[in-house]
Amino acid sequence: MAFGLQYTNNTNTVVIDSEFARLMVISTGRFAPTEEEGLGSTTYFVRPVTSQEPPLVFVRPDTVGGVAGLCRMRLIGSAGNWIGFYVRAYDANTAQPNGRYFVAAFAAQPVAQYGMRLWDGAGKLLFDSGTPNATFSRAFQNWNYVKYDTTPQGLTRIYYSVPFNFPQNEYMLLNNFGMPMTSGSGIPRELYCWWDFTNSTLYAITIAASNPSAFFLPAVFAKIAA
Known part of the structure; x- marks a missing residue:
């Protein structure tokens, strides 16, 4: 810098x-079932995120004796006023959507009543002593192909896994697991995530009519700085 x-x-x-x-933490809290007979969860942030670009939502499902499955994540709001997010359990055989979250953006917000603030030359608020930062901790892209099967609708479902120890203070980025992926047909690959606590394994699952076996989407994790 000059x-x-x-x-x-x-x-x-x-x-x-x-x-x-x-990466500044704007809001933290818990998500819990709110709809769809306990399968869906809509969570509203403690304060809106005022960034123009969509913020990043990180989640840590509560530890259960089996599998916590998450899918269909979407942000609620629009540029400059992101107010919450939605996420859904995989199905009735996985745990309901319960856990902790934080939402972060590459910009601070005026939160602190006293302390320090720092702006860039264009007037963008970069730092506020009331908004802690998050640190990316690790990412996985070397998924292991496990198997495939067929859904009751006749779609191909493929399972990928990576060993994982699920620390309590580490959260997974959820945004990229809410985006459909390109497939071999006009129907996109739907993407799902399983946290298999019993077997210390993280799964990614894709479903599509024409489902390629290659899979390179990273699972990204972060921690809130102390």
Whole structure:
């Protein structure tokens, strides 16, 4: 940077910079069943996210004795006023949608009653001492192909897995698991995620009429900085 403010810690990692925003936590809380006989969950943020670009929603389902399945995530709101998100359990055989979440954006919001704020040269708020930052912790893209079967509707369902230890303080990015994927036909691949706590395994599941076996979507995890 040519001028401005830059703060580094004792390992020379940039913590605050007057040119680039970090991933700032705007709202935290819990999600729980609200509709669809306990399968669907609509959650409203503690405060709206005012970024123009869609914010990132990270979730950590409650630990259960079996599988917590999540799918069909969508944000509620629009540019400058994102107010919540929806997520659904995989089906009635997986756990209901219960757990913790945080929503983050690459911009701060004026939350603190006192402390420090930092803007860039264009007036964008980059830092507010009332909004903690999140740190990306790891990502998985080396999925193992497990098997395929056929749904009752005659669609091909493919299972992919990766070993995972499900720490309590680590949350998974949900946005990319709410997006349909390209398939071999006009019907897109629907995407689902299973947290198999019993077997310490994270699953990704795709369903489509023409379902390719290749799968490279990353599962991205982050932690809220202390």
